[in-house]
Amino acid sequence: MANKPPPFWQREKYTPYILLLPAILTLVFVVLLPLLFSLYTSFTGYRLIRPESLYQWVGLRNYERIFSDGDFWSAFGRTIIFLTIALNVEFLLGLGIALLINKITWGQRTLRTIMMFPMMFSPILVGYQFKFVFNDNIGILNNALQSLGLSDGAIPWLVDKYLANFAIIFAEVWMSTSVFAILLLAGLFAMPRDPLEAAKVDGCTPWQVFRHITLPFLMPFVFIAMTIRSLDVARAYDIVDVMTGGGPAGRTELLWTLIARTGYDNARMGQANAMAYVSIILSIAFTYYFFTKLIAARKYMGGAA
Amino acid sequence: MIRTTLKQLLAATALSGIAATGAMAEDVDYGNFADYTLRVKLIGGAQYEPLYARISEWEAMTGATVDVLSRKNHFELDREIKQDIAAGTLDWCVGSNHTSFAPQYGAIYMDLNGVIGEETLAEFQELALKNSTVDGRLVQLPRHSDISNLYYIKSRFEDEDNKAAFKAEYGYDLAPPETWDQMKDMAMFFADAPSFYGTQFVGKDEAITGRFYEMLVANGGQLFDENWEPTFNSEAGVKSLQWFKDLYDAQAVPAGALNYLWDDTGLGFASGTVAMNLDWAGWAAFFNDPENSKIAGDVGLVRAPMGDGGVRAGWSGSHTFSITSTCDNVEAAASFVTFLTNHESQMIEASTGLLPTRASVWDAAKEKFAADGNDFLVEVFDTYQLSMSEDAFTPPLIAPWIEVSNEIWPRLQAAILGEMTPQEALDEAAEDARIVMEDAGYL
Numbered sequence: 001m002a003n004k005p006p007p008f009w010q011r012e013k014y015t016p017y018i019l020l021l022p023a024i025l026t027l028v029f030v031v032l033l034p035l036l037f038s039l040y041t042s043f044t045g046y047r048l049i050r051p052e053s054l055y056q057w058v059g060l061r062n063y064e065r066i067f068s069d070g071d072f073w074s075a076f077g078r079t080i081i082f083l084t085i086a087l088n089v090e091f092l093l094g095l096g097i098a099l100l101i102n103k104i105t106w107g108q109r110t111l112r113t114i115m116m117f118p119m120m121f122s123p124i125l126v127g128y129q130f131k132f133v134f135n136d137n138i139g140i141l142n143n144a145l146q147s148l149g150l151s152d153g154a155i156p157w158l159v160d161k162y163l164a165n166f167a168i169i170f171a172e173v174w175m176s177t178s179v180f181a182i183l184l185l186a187g188l189f190a191m192p193r194d195p196l197e198a199a200k201v202d203g204c205t206p207w208q209v210f211r212h213i214t215l216p217f218l219m220p221f222v223f224i225a226m227t228i229r230s231l232d233v234a235r236a237y238d239i240v241d242v243m244t245g246g247g248p249a250g251r252t253e254l255l256w257t258l259i260a261r262t263g264y265d266n267a268r269m270g271q272a273n274a275m276a277y278v279s280i281i282l283s284i285a286f287t288y289y290f291f292t293k294l295i296a297a298r299k300y301m302g303g304a305a
Numbered sequence: 306m307i308r309t310t311l312k313q314l315l316a317a318t319a320l321s322g323i324a325a326t327g328a329m330a331e332d333v334d335y336g337n338f339a340d341y342t343l344r345v346k347l348i349g350g351a352q353y354e355p356l357y358a359r360i361s362e363w364e365a366m367t368g369a370t371v372d373v374l375s376r377k378n379h380f381e382l383d384r385e386i387k388q389d390i391a392a393g394t395l396d397w398c399v400g401s402n403h404t405s406f407a408p409q410y411g412a413i414y415m416d417l418n419g420v421i422g423e424e425t426l427a428e429f430q431e432l433a434l435k436n437s438t439v440d441g442r443l444v445q446l447p448r449h450s451d452i453s454n455l456y457y458i459k460s461r462f463e464d465e466d467n468k469a470a471f472k473a474e475y476g477y478d479l480a481p482p483e484t485w486d487q488m489k490d491m492a493m494f495f496a497d498a499p500s501f502y503g504t505q506f507v508g509k510d511e512a513i514t515g516r517f518y519e520m521l522v523a524n525g526g527q528l529f530d531e532n533w534e535p536t537f538n539s540e541a542g543v544k545s546l547q548w549f550k551d552l553y554d555a556q557a558v559p560a561g562a563l564n565y566l567w568d569d570t571g572l573g574f575a576s577g578t579v580a581m582n583l584d585w586a587g588w589a590a591f592f593n594d595p596e597n598s599k600i601a602g603d604v605g606l607v608r609a610p611m612g613d614g615g616v617r618a619g620w621s622g623s624h625t626f627s628i629t630s631t632c633d634n635v636e637a638a639a640s641f642v643t644f645l646t647n648h649e650s651q652m653i654e655a656s657t658g659l660l661p662t663r664a665s666v667w668d669a670a671k672e673k674f675a676a677d678g679n680d681f682l683v684e685v686f687d688t689y690q691l692s693m694s695e696d697a698f699t700p701p702l703i704a705p706w707i708e709v710s711n712e713i714w715p716r717l718q719a720a721i722l723g724e725m726t727p728q729e730a731l732d733e734a735a736e737d738a739r740i741v742m743e744d745a746g747y748l
Contacts, residue, residue, distance in 0.1 A: 045744075048387040049409055049704075071715075136561035137499070137573065146499070154499030156560035161721070247509050247718035248563035264384045266708045267409070269391070 018075045038273045046270035053270075062274035072275060075246075075253045079282070082165070082254060083233045086172050093173065094180025094225070095218070101181070116182065118175045127242025130171040134158050136242070158244050164252050171239050176232065180225045187221035188214075200301070216300060223294035230286040234279065239283055255279045315713045317351030335644055338637040339368035344397035345641070346385070348624065349376035352587050353359035353401075356448075356645060356654055363644045369637055379403055380510075386410065398632035399641055402445045404436045404622040405511065414627035416442035420639050428648075433623055433662040436699045445625030446642050447662035449654050451585040452609075452621040453519075453673050455488070456592060457481055459605040461495060461580050470494075485520060485548055485618075488581065488610050489557075495580035496557035504581040505570050506549060513549075513717055514710040515584075518700060519620035520545040523612025528701060528709075533747040535738040537713070538731035541613070546720050546727040553721045563718050575599065583609060583618075589658035589685040603638040606685060608692050623662060658682065660689055705745040712737040 009018055009165070045056040055073070066072045103113055118126070133141050133159035145151040157163050191214070199209045237256040240246060246257035255275065263272030347357065356452040360371050364669050374397055375385060383406055395413055396449040402414070418426075426434060426443075433447040448481055459465060462479060471479035476491050482488035492503025507513055517636050518528060518537075526541025536542075559565070559573065567584075574582035577599035595601040609618040626642040628635065644650065648669070655670035667690050700706055713734045720730035742748045 048391045051391060051393065096663055099395060137559045137578070138576070142499070152499075154560045158561055158564050245509055245565055247715065249722050249724055250715050251722075261711060264387060265380075266711055267387055268708075 026130075031076075035180055039277065041270050042277055043275040044270045046273075048267040050267075050271045060268070062271045065271065066258060066275055066278065071250060071253070072258065074250065075255050075258045076278070076282070078165075078253065079234060079236075079255045079279070082169065082236070083286070086169050086176075086233050087229055089169070089173050090177045090180050090229060091222060091226070094175045095184055097177065097181040097221075098184035098188055101185055112182070112185070115178045119178050121175065123175065123238035124242055126171055126175045127239040130167060131158070131243045134167045159248055159251075161251050164244055164248075168243055168252055169198075171243065172233065172236065175239070176229060179229060180222075183221050183225040184218055187218045191217055216297070219297035220294055220301065223290045223297060227287055227290040227294070230290065231283055234283045234286065255282070307443075324638050335363065335366050335640045337368055337634060338634065340642070341369045341634055341637055342372050343369050343399065343634070343637050344372045344374055345399040345706040346375045346382060346397055346401065347373055348379050348382055348401035350378055350656065352659065353624075355657060356650055358708065359645065359650055359653070363641060366482060366644075367453075367637070367640060369641075371641070374581070378511045379406070386413075390706075395629050395631045397597055398629055398634065398638040400627050400629065402625045404445070404625065404699055404702070405706060407437070407625070407627070408439045408702050409446050409707060410444075410627075411704070413629055413631075414444040414642040415630045415632070415635070416444065417446055417628065418443045420628065420635060421446060421643060425643060428663050428665065428683050429661055430664050430693075432693070432697060436623060436695055436702070437625055439702055444629045445623075446646055447623035447625045448646050449651070449659040450621060450623045450662055450693060450697075451587070451660065452689065452697050453583045453585050454585050454609050454688055454692055455481065455581055455607050456574060456588075457581045457605045457607070458577070458579075458600050459603050467494075482581070482610050483607075485523065485610045485612055489551060492552055492557040494579060495677060496555065498556040500578065501665055502559055502573075502579045503551065504559035504583070505558045505573055506552075507567060507584070508565045508572055508718065508721075509585075510566065511707060511710045511714070512566055514714045515620045515700065516618075517542075517545055517549070517697075517713065517717055519609075519618035520548065520612060520733060522698065523610070523614060523616045523618045525614030527615070529742075533703075533742050535709075535735040535742065537738075538728065538735040542731050543727045544613070546717060546731060549717065550721045550727060554723075561595075563721065586658045586660050586685055586689045589682060590656075591658075595679050601694060604681070605747070606688050608688060609696065615691070619692060619698050620700070621693070621697035622699055623710075644645065655686075660693060703747070705741050705747070708741045708745075709738045 008014060041054065043057060043059060045053050045058045045061075047053045056212060097115065101108060101115070104111065121129075133139055136142055136154045136156050136158070139157070141157065142151070142154055145155065155163065157167050195213050199213055204212075235256050236254055237260060240252060240254055240257050241260070244252045246253035246261070256279070259272045259275045259279070262275065263269050338403050347353070357373075357376075360373075363369075364371055375382065375722050377385065379401070382401060386400060390410070391411060400414075407414070412708075423444075429447060433450055434443065437443055437445045437447050462481060468479045471491070471494050477487075479491065479494075482491055488504065494503065495501065496503040506516055520527065521537055521542050524541035524545055526537060526539045526545070528535065528537045530536045549701065553562070559579075561569075565573075570579075570582060571588045571591065572586060573579050574584065574588075575598040591604075592598050592604045598604075611617050626645060628638045629641065631640050646662070648663060648666060651666040652670060652673070655661050655666055656673070661667055661670065667686065671683050671686050674680075674686065700710075716725075716730040716734035719725050720727045725733070739748065
């Protein structure tokens with residue numbers, strides 16, 4: 001009796017692929033196909049309100065247009081600056097909060113929960129909250145400053161070139177600092193005690209302990225948090241849209257407020273997708289940078305984290 | 306058979322409109338659509354909601370059910386409809402629309418000529434129907450109209466000290482302004498930032514484009530020439546833009562005005578910290594309501610100021626209802642939009658200050674206000690009736706209007722903030738608007 005081989009899907013060497021198939025199919029349909037589709041549309045004159053324009057091939061015209069468009073490059077540059085400032089401020093504050101909470105022995109859990117409150121709000125609500133706080137006429141900040149005698153004019157928080165960007169970064173930092181705090185706190189919890197005690201025995205000052213032991217140990221956690229947040233901030237839209245809409249005069253325009261206006265209000269989806277592709281490259285660059293840093297930090301720690 | 310019923314109902318509406326101003330919905334047969342579910346997308350917001358309370362009446366009358374798929378502000382609704390067009394999911398029948406937005410939707414909405422009877426259409430104001438027509442097709446049925454006039458705090462203008470001081474400074478009498486130049490003088494005269502402002506303006510999106518546009522026309526300018534070449538960077542354009550900038554520089558408007566939209570200006574005026582406010586009639590009742598407004602009983606109203614061209618500003622448009630070309634039950638949809646724009650429906654909206662599009666409702670509403678002893682609303686309707694009939698004009702009813710507007714307003718802001726001169730800002734906007742018009746096939 002001949003030993004008939006089983007059908008190929010039952011053969012052992014194919015089993016891993018068959019088990020992975022659902023995941024692969026999901027990725028193909030949910031991520032890969034839309035990505036390819038939007039890449040294709042970035043080479044067409046696709047306008048949302050004219051479905052037939054999907055087949056109007058324009059080659060590199062959309063890219064040529066955005067590369068020669070000063071508004072796009074301002075938004076691009078502003079997004080990078082916005083990202084850099086927001087991430088660094090969030091990191092410093094998050095680190096401070098994590099170190100402080102790590103010192104507490106009583107009520108730590110409650111405090112950790114309270115710390116996460118800002119993360120629980122939808123970004124749109126956070127936007128409205130700060131739009132009201134920073135309103136020049138009826139906002140509580142200006143009213144408080146005037147009542148305390150610190151200011152006798154209406155400070156145009158959401159209009160001035162620097163203040164408007166400050167206000168938006170403030171809202172972003174208020175909402176997301178706890179992401180850093182939580183991740184860094186987890187890092188502090190996982191930290192071995194021995195090197196700390198050894199350092200104390202050797203007579204290190206608290207600053208030396210922090211600078212040469214605690215911080216290097218935390219760096220991998222910092223870079224993970226940075227990666228996550230850089231992706232988040234690079235697509236910042238809701239808060240900005242609610243607070244200033246990218247204005248006035250484009251002073252707070254970030255990539256995604258510009259992309260949304262181009263794609264939906266102006267219905268130029270092809271051009272918007274070209275911009276989105278450039279912004280993806282920005283995100284990839286940041287992610288790559290942080291991952292390189294992460295690997296370096298891990299090497300430095302000898303794979304401890 | 307349904308067709309006959311509809312004809313009857315249309316005839317009945319028209320007849321009752323001619324016979325008496327008080328056409329009652331119950332006199333009319335709106336058809337029978339038992340077991341049918343009408344899918345609709347409506348504009349939402351405080352001022353639009355009272356009308357929707359009538360939807361249940363229409364359901365009871367016709368046996369149909371109304372499924373409200375979305376109820377959003379117009380900008381969000383616009384995005385949703387564009388997504389529907391792109392995705393091919395126009396599986397609903399009735400959508401809220403606006404004269405400024407309608408041209409960009411192309412053929413997704415059907416021509417209502419022949420769908421809504423001539424007798425019914427004859428009840429609507431001619432200008433409102435004309436503005437609802439795109440490329441010869443009546444793509445929407447006007448629900449109510451908007452145009453802005455100038456509200457002011459009476460006591461500020463009647464104060465003897467103010468009168469004397471103004472005359473001494475500017476050389477003419479203090480009275481509600483007739484021209485934009487006078488309005489600028491008075492706004493600067495009244496301003497005392499940060500506690501009190503002369504006036505304010507909406508500072509972003511199509512809102513500020515519209516304000517600029519109506520002042521441009523009032524000053525004798527135009528957005529485009531007859532060949533659709535942008536011409537708003539003219540002398541009239543620069544003068545109009547300079548008006549905004551001068552007020553902003555003089556702190557006669559709130560510093561945050563460039564982020565303001567309609568709610569901010571309306572609530573600002575009601576807070577009693579602004580002397581003059583150009584706004585639509587929808588706020589009238591609110592401004593004069595002691596529960597909401599600090600200036601109730603002290604509100605005056607005059608027509609929008611004139612420009613150098615001797616023309617009054619009259620940027621106008623209508624909120625409307627449209628029926629999709631893909632609608633599976635046109636009769637039911639027609640019955641629904643007819644019902645929501647009939648005499649009684651418009652009376653409900655008129656009582657909050659919204660401007661009716663049926664000629665007969667103007668007089669009926671005024672009669673009702675007079676009977677209720679609400680002289681203020683009678684005055685409001687008199688003023689707006691005049692401006693609707695003499696001053697109203699729409700932005701160009703072309704598909705790329707919103708896109709052109711998106712090129713204009715950031716430049717207006719830049720000039721107001723002093724980042725470029727008004728001439729530079731308008732030149733740049735005109736250049737970009739030209740590209741938009743070129744892409745859209747107008748040039």
